[in-house]
Amino acid sequence: MPIKAYYNEPISSFLKDDANRILGILTAEHHHALEEQQRWAWLQQISILEAALTDQQDGRIFLEFYIPRMGKRADALLIAKNIVFVIEFKAGASEHTSTAFDQVEDYALDLKNFHEGSHRVPIVPVLVSTNAESRPISELKFADDLVASPVGTNKADLSSLIHKICAEYIFPTLDIDVWMAKGYRPTPTIVEAAEILYRTHSVTDISRSDAGAKNLQETSASVSKIIDQARQNRTKSICFVTGVPGSGKTLAGLNIATRRSDEHRDEHAVFLSGNGPLVDVLREALIRDRATREHIPKKTAEREVRSFIQNIHHFRDDYVGNNDIPVEKVVVFDEAQRAWTRKQAASFMQRKRGQADFNMSEPEFLISVMDRHPDWCAVVCLVGGGQEINIGEAGISEWISAIETLFPTWEVHVSPRIALPEYGSPIEIEKFLASPRVRVDEHLHLAVSMRSFRAEALSDLVGHIIDNEPESARAAFKRIETVYPIYLTRNLDVAKTWLRSQARGTERFGLVASSGAQRLRPEGIHIKTEIEPANWFLNGSTDVRSSYYLEDVASEFAVQGLELDWVGVCWDGDFHHKNETWVCQNFKGTKWQSVNDESRRLYLKNAYRVVLTRARQGMILFIPKGDISDPTRPPSFYDGTFDYLRSCGINTLD
Template sequence: MAETRSFWAGTVGSFLQADFEKILGQLAVRVSLIHSGNEEQQLIAWKRELDILQGAFETLGTDVLPWGVLLEMPLQRLGRRLDAVVIIGGTIAVVEFKVGSRTCSSSDVQQVEDYALCLRDFHAGSRGRNVVPIVCAEHAPPVDLPPSIHVLENVSPVLQCNAGGLANCLAMIQRFNDGAPQLDWETFDSSSYNPTPSIVDAARHVYAGHAVAEIGRADASAEVLESAANRLKEIAIQAKRKGSRRICFVSGTPGSGKTMLGLDLVFTGDAGRVAGEPAALLSGNRPLVHVLREALAEDAASRGMTKKEARRQVYQGLQNLLDYLKEHSQGEAPPEHVLVFDEAQRAWDAEVGKKLLGRERSEPALFLDILNRMPWACLVCLVGPGQEINRGEGGLALWGQALEEAAQDGNRWVVHAGYDAIHGGEYVGDGILSGMHSQRNALQLVEEPSIHLTAGLRSYRTPSHGQWVAALLGGRIEEAASIARGMDAPPAYITRDLPMLKSWLRERCRGNQRVGLLASSGAVRLIADGIPPSPRSNELDQVAHWFLKPSGDYRSSNALEVPLSEFVCQGLEIDYAGICWGGDLIWDDGWQPRAMRAPKWQMVRKDDARMYRLNTYRVLLTRARAGLGIFVPFGDDDDQTRKRRQFDLGCKTLKMAGCVSL
């Protein structure tokens, strides 16, 4: 029998005929190749699992012999495994055994539910199939099964049973399958598994020592990420060896893995910390830095490090950008030769520099001034599209100006960038050269196709979501509708009923998935619909609680009590988002941004201010990984700030663009 991806796999018929001692030996050999542990306890647990499965199959009779059985099926490259998968016709049963247990806890339910959701979302063989999670607590009291199985987006609620009740669960799934053709277990076992971690999970994995090749997908997009990560490390090493200054512009679509690459460069072993040198990721996004710091510190503490030491190490690698500039703009050079500048397209101009630091210098110019004092440096700039939401954010043109000025002062930089970052393009806006006068003569430009990322990883269930958002906010409604028709699921669901949106989100708050409400900071009249304002960007603990606290904690996003604005959710993400659409962006032969000048709205006329408001909704519309809901209020004609017609037109336009009513 050829080696399978699962530790053992075959039909129920071959399972019942097999020598269980040989199966146990095969399981033991396979697990020993991954890690060592308490083998004796593991063998006892496996033997009970095999006995329970055997008893269930024999109870059900000969009809079940063609079913597939997979034992210890790897769920991802980081070592997570499913106890057992039973393929019942075209339906997938995921069985999590709790050998010796007399109870089935809420964490047990959440664990197997999360396994089922991961299969649905990331396993090619499970795509479009119904998945039923089961917790089998060996000695638990009997539990009444529901009258029937109902699935939500192909995953049913968790069934619970004891050892003697497993046969009833499998029989219930058999009836639910209703004669659908039997899925081949070999095809299922060999199907690719392509997980897409959230930025918080990716940060945790990188900090724990895993490279992007281990935590990302197993498809072409993973190869692209790995190639980009390796190239960035090569450039950093070249900078040290040659005593040169190099700047890399990593560009790409929203959610394509840019921040993951930055974390990889900073935290992953020797290659990231070039020859043991310290490195740091700098971000002006204080909420992002705080959430990642707290997540990494909690994770490190859970693995045995004191939280104080964990925080010290994390704070060295993740730093606030403005604090860095204040500390190092004058005086000694910083210790880090390798720096990652997150959201570099949002760098501010000289006017903002004067206000913040008392120096009429742009942020790129200040950065290069600091690094020009060092014998060598490698600065990696992560560049995303349409994320500018503050005045004074100048895009890549500011970097071109700063590099040209540095060259004129005798400090030449080698620039590594993709074609779009150099010349301008859809995902970067104006390119580096647009800010220069002498153009190429001032710089050594090296075109690097490998550091322009085109695969959108965030919206893993609707990969073209970013294109849809671009068309929608660009006012190209027919184009948006065309993109939506090519999606497997609608780009968003829309409702005029806030409790209905919350109910839709709560139904999807399963396993470890997170749901939450979002709203524009300019949508100040949403309070009339019972929607409170977002925490401010300096209320960092509230933001961290929103992203990290579990269900049941009122501070969690899952409580659906408080929305986050663009200023505190940018760069972060959740699985299902509910956007509360405000009166600050209405439709009237095109999107019309407005600002509240109490007691009434005022149309926004300036081009840059209009762009910031559209980018606000671009940020909000691209925070969801799995699904998006939109609440559009009805309005109230007795309130001049909430006219019904304006909301009606906006709702109609969103539907014309492909949104579907709940």
């Protein structure tokens, strides 16, 4: 995706241009009703920039420069003397707030990380609080990636700041034409993506398009074609979309639901998830965003958002004990592998809903609800491999069983990857794939992680670690260690300090652990104290409930499907390495008990698979030392894990 800006001219042309003509261009590109305050702010910015650049004829200036990952625009971007200045104006402001500094630094980091032409280019984030006091900088601090710490100035001193930086710092020649021709490859967090998608109904500006990545639009297009065929032919279809951890399955699902809702309102497409924390976080993010943008009460924003993103269990409960036909013609089930088995669903419905005669698996019941439509419908299942983390989660097998035995007329579309071992029994699935009504489509698989934009091999590394393959893990780590830092430490304070030192702007960091990590409590890690997901993932660094405070620790149940920039993984004895193999344990009462049941062992392995794949930019693994006097925390539980992870190539940090 090429760079975008409302106004884009050489500095020499900008200085000759008429302010009112520039204002006209900005207004024409705005495509929204222009408030008088915005018009005044633009005129102020144009005037300030003209004064600041009078003696700076070479270079280029962009006004209202689009930041795709964030769905926002930087006020100005200036290229002068081989340096990129990202400039944010706060008209009338008399002080530089930390929030404003974070904003302009976020813009600079977005440019650095996601614009190909900016990877090796110096970037200086500049905050212009027009009426603030002058604060001359003594020295500009550039990080290793050449993004400087944000600097603040006012309208009078912007000129001297730019001249000082251009004079004192010499960098290699930057070909501006080449820089502009380079593409943007944004990889937003799922929260950022959901906000942009809900606002614009398009993934065009937020999805990657490089040849090495599966394009979300290809997957969405394939699914939309399946839905269109079902609609035209009056048939019922189900399709299974697979993907590696962090590949954008949820984003693809949100895109499909959004586009169908926008283009075919009579379908009443809905996005359903059994992941309660994910639903809570996405809903709250969209509610806050819409309320802020449209200046409406949160309650008003909440009504529409709740109908678009629903908890799958609430959807299910609406149709138990009746024969009602759902209004929804298209449903997208996120994390379909976590749907319940017949035993788990029946037990829950009897205990919690008083439905003693409920005798169906969740996949069976959900398909049967959609099967009530007399004409057509479409079901889209988003499936993660190796993601089952709780008792009673069925994986893909229950869906296949239900389709084969109870719904013989449904058309089935699948990704070829569901035959891989992590999706279920290969023999059972291979037999299913041989059925004449099953159509295989390669576009229904998302192959490349978007979460770890710096390390597409992360999921391979974590898989090798969990599968006890140290040599393969070492090879995978060598491929990513220069772009995706991972460290080991025996000191929790060291881990916390490292996390705080890595994050810039509003990059989010936090601590995660397995839900079975009950003997980390002496270290101050209380895994049994549940986080409030919306507050933990969305609130700012001054809120004690947020992840930034590094007090509340999130389990695999709270973080599955979500992500942070930097993660501290806290490792306990529930999954520890001993005698060249993994030992699985469950802490009950006052002691550890061996986990011998194969499905429970799988859940525990997957819990660690989840917490180890939450970080977009890097992570640190905290392995306690244990306590020789505490039989629940013997050093042997932790030393073996620490030594094994070092054998995987991961370096220590003291």
